[in-house]
Amino acid sequence: xAKRYVTIWFRYLxxxxxxxxxxxxxxxxxxxxxxxxxxxxxxxxxxxxxxNGITAGIPVADAKAIDPSLHVLDNRHGLEEKLLRTxxxxxxxxxxTAAVDLPDGLTLDASGCAHLWGGEEAYVKEIVSxxxxxxxxxxxxxxxxxxxxxxxxxxxxxxxxxxxxxDQATALLPLHPAALRPDPAVLxxxxxxxxxxxxxxxxxxxxALRRRFGEDLLTRLSQALGQAEEFIQPxxxxxxxxxxxxxxxxxxxxxxxxxxxxxxxxxxxxxxESEGKGLRSAVLKCFRVDGKTVEAAIGTNRASHxxxxxxxxxxxxxxxxxxxxxIELFVLEAPKVEETEQQQEKLWATGxxxxxxxxxxxxxxxxxxxxxxxxxxxxxxxxxxPERSVTPAASLKDKPADGxxxxxxxxxxxxxHPEAIEVSAPIPDYPPMLFRxxxxxxxxxxxxxxxxxxxxxxxxxxxxxxxxxxxxxxGQRYWLFRSGHYNEDQRHQWFIHGFFA
Amino acid sequence: MMRGKADIIAALQKEILSxxxxxxxxDSTAVNVGLEAITxxxxxxxxxxxxxxxxxxxxxxxxxxxxxxxxxxxxxxxQRGGACIWVSTSRRLFxxxxxxxxxxxxRFIFVDLQREKDVLWAMEESLKCGGLxxxxxxxxxxxxxxxxxxxLAVEHSGVTxxxxxxxxxxxxxxxxxxxxxxxxxxxxxxxxxxxxGFPRWQVELLKVRNGYPGMWKVEWSAGGFVMLPERAVAAxxxxxxxxxx
Numbered sequence: 135x136a137k138r139y140v141t142i143w144f145r146y147l148x149x150x151x152x153x154x155x156x157x158x159x160x161x162x163x164x165x166x167x168x169x170x171x172x173x174x175x176x177x178x179x180x181x182x183x184x185x186n187g188i189t190a191g192i193p194v195a196d197a198k199a200i201d202p203s204l205h206v207l208d209n210r211h212g213l214e215e216k217l218l219r220t221x222x223x224x225x226x227x228x229x230x231t232a233a234v235d236l237p238d239g240l241t242l243d244a245s246g247c248a249h250l251w252g253g254e255e256a257y258v259k260e261i262v263s264x265x266x267x268x269x270x271x272x273x274x275x276x277x278x279x280x281x282x283x284x285x286x287x288x289x290x291x292x293x294x295x296x297x298x299x300x301d302q303a304t305a306l307l308p309l310h311p312a313a314l315r316p317d318p319a320v321l322x323x324x325x326x327x328x329x330x331x332x333x334x335x336x337x338x339x340x341x342a343l344r345r346r347f348g349e350d351l352l353t354r355l356s357q358a359l360g361q362a363e364e365f366i367q368p369x370x371x372x373x374x375x376x377x378x379x380x381x382x383x384x385x386x387x388x389x390x391x392x393x394x395x396x397x398x399x400x401x402x403x404x405x406x407e408s409e410g411k412g413l414r415s416a417v418l419k420c421f422r423v424d425g426k427t428v429e430a431a432i433g434t435n436r437a438s439h440x441x442x443x444x445x446x447x448x449x450x451x452x453x454x455x456x457x458x459x460x461i462e463l464f465v466l467e468a469p470k471v472e473e474t475e476q477q478q479e480k481l482w483a484t485g486x487x488x489x490x491x492x493x494x495x496x497x498x499x500x501x502x503x504x505x506x507x508x509x510x511x512x513x514x515x516x517x518x519x520p521e522r523s524v525t526p527a528a529s530l531k532d533k534p535a536d537g538x539x540x541x542x543x544x545x546x547x548x549x550x551h552p553e554a555i556e557v558s559a560p561i562p563d564y565p566p567m568l569f570r571x572x573x574x575x576x577x578x579x580x581x582x583x584x585x586x587x588x589x590x591x592x593x594x595x596x597x598x599x600x601x602x603x604x605x606x607x608x609g610q611r612y613w614l615f616r617s618g619h620y621n622e623d624q625r626h627q628w629f630i631h632g633f634f635a
Numbered sequence: 636m637m638r639g640k641a642d643i644i645a646a647l648q649k650e651i652l653s654x655x656x657x658x659x660x661x662d663s664t665a666v667n668v669g670l671e672a673i674t675x676x677x678x679x680x681x682x683x684x685x686x687x688x689x690x691x692x693x694x695x696x697x698x699x700x701x702x703x704x705x706x707x708x709x710x711x712x713x714q715r716g717g718a719c720i721w722v723s724t725s726r727r728l729f730x731x732x733x734x735x736x737x738x739x740x741x742r743f744i745f746v747d748l749q750r751e752k753d754v755l756w757a758m759e760e761s762l763k764c765g766g767l768x769x770x771x772x773x774x775x776x777x778x779x780x781x782x783x784x785x786x787l788a789v790e791h792s793g794v795t796x797x798x799x800x801x802x803x804x805x806x807x808x809x810x811x812x813x814x815x816x817x818x819x820x821x822x823x824x825x826x827x828x829x830x831x832g833f834p835r836w837q838v839e840l841l842k843v844r845n846g847y848p849g850m851w852k853v854e855w856s857a858g859g860f861v862m863l864p865e866r867a868v869a870a871x872x873x874x875x876x877x878x879x880x
Contacts, residue, residue, distance in 0.1 A: 488718045488742060490766035496720075500746055500757055510745045512730040524730050527741065534741050538734040546702040547695055548729035579821065582830040605831050609821035610696040632729065633695050635703020635736075635819075635834045635855070 136299050140229075140242040140258060141283035142265070142274045144218075147238050149180035151217055152207065154269045164205035167194045177209040181271065214238065221265075222369045228261055233366035239287070241280055241366050248276075258294050280366065281358025282306055285313030302359050307333035314354045320347050375413065375468035377402045384423050384460020388452055391420075391461070395448045396441075398466040403441040412437030412474040418448065420455055421463040428455050432502055435494045435530055437472040443495045450502045488530050497530070514538050518587050520548060520631065542585060543603050545613040545632025552629035555614065559628075562620035565602040569614065571630055576606035584616075603634065611635070652678050652845065656685070656790060668711045669860045676840060676847040677813070684712065685793035686812035687786060691841070692801050695727075700819040700836050702728060704853070705797055706736035707860055709769055712795060713738060717768030720761045722746045722754050723799075724773065737858050755781055762788040762796055769795040775803050782809035814842040820852060835863070 144150070153160050163182040167174045174194040183204065188197040194206055218234040225232045228251075231243035244257065251257040258274050265272045275287035277297035282305055286295045289309045297305040306313070309332055311324045324347070329335050335343065336355065344352055356362040377398045385391060395418065406412055414437055420428045430451040438444060455461075501509055513534045515525040523544075557566035565581035583602035589595070597618030605611045611634035617627045657678045668674065668682045677683055690705065692698040709719060719742060721728065726747055730740035746761075748754050751774060758772040762785060777785075777798065789796050798811065816839040822832030833856040840848045852863035 488744075490718075492764050492766035493718055493744075496761060496764040496766070497744065499760055504746065504748055504753060504757065508747050510747065511741060511743065512745070513741050514731065520729070524740075532741075538731055538740055540734055544732045544735070545729055546699040546706075546732045547727045548732075549727065580824075580829075580831045603831050605822060607821075609819045609835065611699075611819060611822075611831060611834070612696075633699035634831075635700050635706075635732070635836075 136245070136278060138244045138246075138248065138254070138276060138278065138299075139280045139283045140244045140261070140274055140276045141235070141280065141287045142225075142240040142242070142261065142272050143287045144221075144238050144240075145271045145273065146178070146181055146184075147217060147270070148178040148209075148213055150270045151213075153180070159205070162205055163188070163201055163203065164207060165194070165197060166209040167206050168209035168211075174206070219369065223371055225261070226371060228257070231366070231368040233368050235284075235366075239284070241283075243366065243368070244276065254296050255294070258296065262294055277305065278302055279358055279360045280364045281314065281354060282360075284315065285309050285358060289313040303336075306358055307331065307336060311335075314351065314358060316347070316351050316354060320351055323347060375402065375406070375471050377466045379464040379466075381462050381464070384457075384462050386457045386460045391452055391455055391457070392449070394461075394464045395452075395466075396445055398464060399441045399444050399448075402466055402468065403439045403444065406439040406468070406471065410474060411471050412439045413444070413468040414470040414472055415468070416444065416448075417467045417469065418451075418455075419465040419467065420457070420461040421465070422457065422461050423459045426458070428457075428461075430455055432498075433506065434498045435501070436491075437474045438495070438498075439474065440495070443498070446495075447498055447502045450499070494530060517590065519590060520544070520587070522590075522593075543582070543613075543634070545611075546635045547633040548613075549631055552615070552631045555628050555630050557614075557628040559616075559620075563600070565604055566614065566628065569604075569612075569628065569630075571612075576610070576612070578604045579607055580605040601631070655845070657681070657683065657845070666711050666714075668708050670851075670853065670862065672862050673838065673840065673849070673851055673853075676843055676849050678845045682708075683812050684795045685789055687782065687789060687796045687798060687810060689798045689800060689809060689811040689814045691803070691806070691814065691816045692799065697816075697818055698727075698799070698801060700834070701799065701815075701817040703732075703736055703834055703855065704815075704817045704836055704838065705771065705799075706733050706738050707855055708797075710737035713742065713768045718742045718744060718766070719769050719771065720744045720746060720757075720767060721771045722748065722757045722761065722773065724748055724751060724754055726773065736855065751775065755785075758796070759785055759788050762794050763792055765792045765794065767794050769797060771797040771799060773799045773801065775801055776805070777809055779807060779809055782811065786810040811842075812844050813840060813846075815839065816841055822854075 148166055149164065163186065164180050165176045165183050165188060166178040168177050176188065176190050176192055176194060176197055178190055179188050183201065186201050188200055188204065197204055214237050215234065218236065218240060222232045222234050222240055225240060225242055229242045229244050229247045233241045235241045248254040248257040251260050254276055258276050262272055262274050273287050273293045275283045275290060275295040275297065277283040277286060278299050279302055282297055282302040286297055286305055311329055311332055312321055314332065340352060353362060357364040379394050379398055385394065413434065415431065415433045418430045422428065430448065432447040432451065497509055511527040512524040513527045513532060514536070515523055517523050555569045555571045557569040559566040563584060565583060566578060568575060568577050581602055581604045584600035586598055586600050588598045599615040599617055601613060601615045603611065604614055612630055613632035613634060614628060614630050617629060621627065666682055666684055674680050674682045690701045692701050713719065721743055726745060730743060733740040733743065746757050748757060754772055754774055758770055761767060761770045785796060818837045820835040820837050822835045824830065824832040833854050835852065835854045838851045838853050842848060854861045854863055
């Protein structure tokens with residue numbers, strides 16, 4: 135069967151995408167720019183800018199001279215590739231084989247697909263109108279070879295061009311040599327020699343062409359004419375981690391739900407295990423007879439494909455699943471999947487620890503019931519201010535960047551908010567003699583300090599604190615501080631902040 | 636004849652102790668917590684791990700002292716690696732302070748829950764997990780039946796459980812191996828030195844299963860427990876020396 139290819143050219147790929155995100159830019163003239171050798175160069179220009187003669191490759195300063203109201207946005211590296219990849223994934227609905235053609239196109243292998251849309255014309259029209267509705271200015275062409283389709287889409291006339299099978303030469307010959315995708319250097323040489331159309335040199339002896347322009351141009355020409363094969367690298371879409379279970383009879387009991395979860399987990403975990411992956415989160419969707427959907431979600435601390443453990447996590451959620459009249463379809467999805475770590479067998483026995491899988495599984499169970507926010511582990515943070523000196527660890531694997539400090543005394547219990555106390559202090563910068571906290575008088579026998587901790591003015595405002603470690607007559611040890619400098623008029627400037635062991 | 640009888644009774648007692656899960660003398664897996672005088676009141680003079688230890692506190696000052704003492708015990712329990720879980724409803728523990736007592740604060744996992752019922756559940760779940768060094772639960776009330784459940788979990792996994800009972804309304808008997816009470820004592824410095832000295836506590840063992848209760852003075856200095864001469868407390872300790880069930 136003859137091959138048919140569709141090439142789609144996104145004329146303003148990045149800028150059209152930007153307009154989709156910020157519709158306010160539609161009427162404006164804007165460009166994406168990136169620094170090249172210290173100059174801001176335009177990487178992509180929108181339609182309005184291009185109408186004024188501002189194109190990719192000219193410096194922003196020159197463009198500003200042409201149009202002072204020009205908006206300049208930062209170019210994001212790799213954005214085109216990401217966009218094209220998404221668009222290629224979208225176009226899988228038209229053909230099973232789609233490829234990204236950097237920097238601004240897609241190539242679809244449409245062999246045997248067009249008749250499903252009622253002919254080639256309707257097929258290409260459908261693609262172009264769908265993309266047009268999404269805001270992309272595209273041109274598409276269909277031909278027997280990728281080269282011809284590419285050339286016609288970009289250098290032909292009209293948004294949609296269909297080159298009939300075997301008509302490559304007629305379509306190609308009147309076009310500009312750039313349509314053959316030659317090297318820029320070769321293109322310059324062609325221009326210099328006055329070749330303004332492909333027809334001017336297509337029928338020359340191949341040996342002469344090869345000597346002057348190299349093998350590459352000849353390959354391009356024969357690929358476009360269908361005399362040589364050209365290959366594309368189709369994108370591969372990972373099938374989603376999803377399992378479905380249809381029920382013959384609607385399920386209404388907890389036992390039934392348990393069996394369903396077990397079965398779904400077994401098949402999903404088998405697939406994850408064979409791929410060396412584990413899930414970090416899973417959602418169970420139960421479709422009920424009455425048309426409603428009940429969901430139960432779990433999360434894990436480390437990627438897991440242990441069906442028994444995952445079942446335990448779901449077991450905690452079963453009481454929240456309301457079957458009502460019955461559930462007819464269960465769908466288990468794993469939206470977050472990660473590579474599992476290879477556990478290396480250890481020759482020597484070390485003690486259990488945070489790396490232990492059992493601990494991670496325990497924390498999953500606790501988080502399943504109490505919520506993820508309830509479980510915390512702390513790492514030192516680079517702040518002297520006591521409330522900010524620890525920071526919650528993001529994961530079980532985090533290690534403190536620098537060790538815990540030992541040089542300053544810190545209390546075992548820290549009050550969440552310092553509480554005001556009444557004191558009698560002799561003279562500035564001396565610890566108090568007595569203080570009254572919650573109605574009880576404490577007479578201070580021993581004291582250490584002060585340790586002044588300044589407030590981090592870039593984070594919040596207020597007074598500094600002078601901390602004292604004090605011990606009362608019963609040997610109970612406290613952490614007190616005076617907020618700000620000693621001031622005779624000011625009362626309530628002493629606080630208790632913690633208890634020492 | 637009498638001598639023979641005493642020997643038989645001693646041998647039988649040892650057998651009963653081993654059946655009850657106590658470690659035999661000279662067990663290499665036993666943990667040395669560095670409190671010789673206090674461990675002598677436990678059977679076989681070994682600090683019992685894989686059991687429930689109950690700590691009574693009344694005021695936040697006492698809780699702080701208990702926290703320090705417990706961290707000191709945990710330092711030796713966690714010597715071979717391992718993590719701890721601290722379950723509570725109102726946690727005020729300041730993690731950096733644990734470093735003073737020789738424990739890495741980042742090896743503590745804090746579980747902050749809303750209800751005491753959840754604390755019980757989380758404690759029991761954690762105790763079933765063999766990968767932990769110890770579980771600390773901050774819990775006011777616990778019934779005997781609940782403590783039996785915890786005891787079963789502990790026996791199964793061998794994880795040590797520290798129950799921090801703050802101001803319990805009823806001081807009921809629970810299935811714990813020991814009941815401790817730690818209160819702060821005035822620190823002492825070299826003659827004429829200013830400042831606050833090393834933390835010093837009065838450690839009371841109110842109840843010990845198959846052991847002897849007592850009262851000691853302990854100081855934490857140079858990264859370890861130091862037993863203080865107990866001239867002042869020896870008299871009361873001798874008076875209380877009786878076997879508790």
